[in-house]
Amino acid sequence: MEERRVTIRDIARECGVHFTTVSRALSRHPSIPDATCERIQSKAKEMGYTPDPMLSAISAYRTSIRQRSFQGNIAWVTNYPVEKGWARHEIFRLHFKGARQRADELGYRLEEFWLGDPSMRSTRAAQILQARNIRGLLMCAQPTAGVKLDFDWSRFSCVTFGYTLAYPALHTVAGHTFHAMVKVIEHVRSLGYKRLGFAISSAGDERIYNIWSGAFLTQQQHWPRSERVHMYSPHQLNEKGFLAWVQKYKPDVILAQEQGLISVLEKAGFRVPQDIGFATPSLITDPRKPSGIDENPQQMGAAAVNMLVGMLQRNEMDVPENAHCLLVKGTWCPGTTLRNKAHD
Numbered sequence: 001m002e003e004r005r006v007t008i009r010d011i012a013r014e015c016g017v018h019f020t021t022v023s024r025a026l027s028r029h030p031s032i033p034d035a036t037c038e039r040i041q042s043k044a045k046e047m048g049y050t051p052d053p054m055l056s057a058i059s060a061y062r063t064s065i066r067q068r069s070f071q072g073n074i075a076w077v078t079n080y081p082v083e084k085g086w087a088r089h090e091i092f093r094l095h096f097k098g099a100r101q102r103a104d105e106l107g108y109r110l111e112e113f114w115l116g117d118p119s120m121r122s123t124r125a126a127q128i129l130q131a132r133n134i135r136g137l138l139m140c141a142q143p144t145a146g147v148k149l150d151f152d153w154s155r156f157s158c159v160t161f162g163y164t165l166a167y168p169a170l171h172t173v174a175g176h177t178f179h180a181m182v183k184v185i186e187h188v189r190s191l192g193y194k195r196l197g198f199a200i201s202s203a204g205d206e207r208i209y210n211i212w213s214g215a216f217l218t219q220q221q222h223w224p225r226s227e228r229v230h231m232y233s234p235h236q237l238n239e240k241g242f243l244a245w246v247q248k249y250k251p252d253v254i255l256a257q258e259q260g261l262i263s264v265l266e267k268a269g270f271r272v273p274q275d276i277g278f279a280t281p282s283l284i285t286d287p288r289k290p291s292g293i294d295e296n297p298q299q300m301g302a303a304a305v306n307m308l309v310g311m312l313q314r315n316e317m318d319v320p321e322n323a324h325c326l327l328v329k330g331t332w333c334p335g336t337t338l339r340n341k342a343h344d
Contacts, residue, residue, distance in 0.1 A: 006049040015043050027315050028135065041315075051314075071107035074099075074136040074308065075129060079115045080143045090284045091297045092140055095161055098301025099138055106309050110138070115149075126152040135317070136308045139165060145206040154318045157311035159304045163209045169323040171311070173304040175295035176327040177208050180281040181215035181255075183332055184293055188253055188279050192341030196220075197251025199232040199242060204257060212281060216255065239264050246276075253277035253338070259286050262337065278337040281330075291335030300328045 008026075012019040017040070025032045025040035076096060078086045086092045100110040113134075115125055129137070139160035148167040160170045188196060198216045205213050213231060220228050232245040237258055246254075246265070254261060254276065262278050270276050280292035303326055311317075 006044075006047045008049075011040065011044050011047060011049060014047065015040055027313065028317070069107055070109070071309075072136075073109045073111050073132060073134050074103055074138060074305070075113040075134045076100075076110050076140060077113050077115060077137050078140045079147070079149070081116055083114045083116065085116075085143065086140050091282070091295070092161075094297035095140070095301040095304070098298030099305050100301070101298075102302035102305040106305065108136070108305070108309065110305075113137075115151075122149075122151045126155065130155060136312050138304055138308060139170065141165075141207075145203070157308055157317050158319075159308045159311070161300065161304065162207070164207055168319040171307060171320060171324045171326075173300050173307065173326045173328065175282070175297070175300065176329045177211040177281065178215045179327075180293040180295060180330045181212050182219065183330070184255060184279050184281045185216070185219050187291075187332055188255070188277065188338065190342075191277075191338055192343075193253040193277055193338075194223075194227045195229050195249075195251045195253070196227075197229040197232065197246070197249060197254050199237065199245070199254060199256040199258070199261065201237045201258075202233050202235050205233065212257070237261070243268050246270075251276070252341070253279060255279055255281070257282045259284060259288075259290050262286075262288060262290065273337050273339040277339065277341075279335075283333060283335075288337065289333075289335045291338040292333060293330035294333050295330040296328055303328060 008022045009019045012022045015022065017036075021032065021036070022040055022044075025037045026044060028037050076099065080086050087096075096110075103110045111134075113125075113129065114120075115122075135156055137156050137158045139158060141160070141162045142164035145164050146166045147164055149165065153168065153170075158170045160172045162172065162174045165172075185196065196216075198213070200212060213233065216231065229249045229251045230245075232242060234241055242261065242264060246268075254265070256278070257280055259278075259280055262272055265272055265276060265278070272278050278290060280290055281295075283290060283292045283294045307324075307326060
């Protein structure tokens with residue numbers, strides 16, 4: 001005979017508290033003291049308690065159909081040398097915009113929190129966040145690749161963006177960068193371009209685990225040798241080196257994240273797209289409307305909030321044993337920097 005499921009009321013009887021106290025303690029509601037939360041959670045684990053998935057589904061449905069009330073604050077945590085340094089990057093601004101909109105829809109307020117303050121030690125930062133009853137953290141992408149953060153994660157649910165945070169390994173939301181490069185290549189070659197040149201700084205490629213270069217080189221192996229162009233990948237892109245590479249290898253289209261290279265080409269006398277094409281796996285706002293992939297950064301921001309709120313509701317805190325990565329696919333935008341060479 002199947003054993004009866006342990007309920008919240010069973011735990012309440014064992015702990016000598018009301019069942020609503022147990023419910024709040026299991027989700028670490030700020031109204032319940034930490035010591036009480038620890039005692040109740042320990043007893044729940046001892047008794048073999050697991051949430052009833054059907055009741056959880058009903059609760060989620062009821063929550064979805066009623067007007068959202070204020071649930072609490074979520075922190076947008078940044079770690080740049082200057083407080084607003086992250087906002088110089090359009091993709092991060094769009095992450096924030098999408099996250100804030102989705103947080104509002106779910107009853108949360110997204111507030112900025114800067115870790116870079118020279119007077120802010122990691123223990124102090126955690127204390128301030130706890131004092132504000134903030135348990136959910138959205139970690140903005142880091143200023144450089146390979147960043148390691150010393151922080152007390154045990155009281156927080158956390159989601160980060162991209163691959164720049166090397167330690168600890170948190171749940172993350174990122175663009176599907178491999179898919180983006182493959183799609184760019186497919187569209188470019190379908191237009192009749194043969195000699196595809198890829199330009200990216202090694203520092204920029206490192207920020208995404210060299211996924212773009214890996215995707216490009218994998219695709220390139222399937223082309224005739226006459227169509228393979230040596231990749232241009234200095235530590236930092238520079239006009240002189242870039243133009244020398246273009247003159248040496250003579251690609252008929254440039255693939256690059258850095259859309260400022262369009263101006264470099266035009267200043268050197270190239271007409272885009274008449275003389276040379278351009279496409280990017282990561283579009284940003286530009287009056288010339290480059291051809292390429294819109295990575296849908298606002299959707300990434302919304303997806304990150306969905307993931308984080310789910311963690312808060314399930315009381316999933318601290319560094320996860322196995323970090324998950326949610327990839328958001330981009331959308332192809334024809335733009336104006338490619339022409340149909342197949343019709344020439």
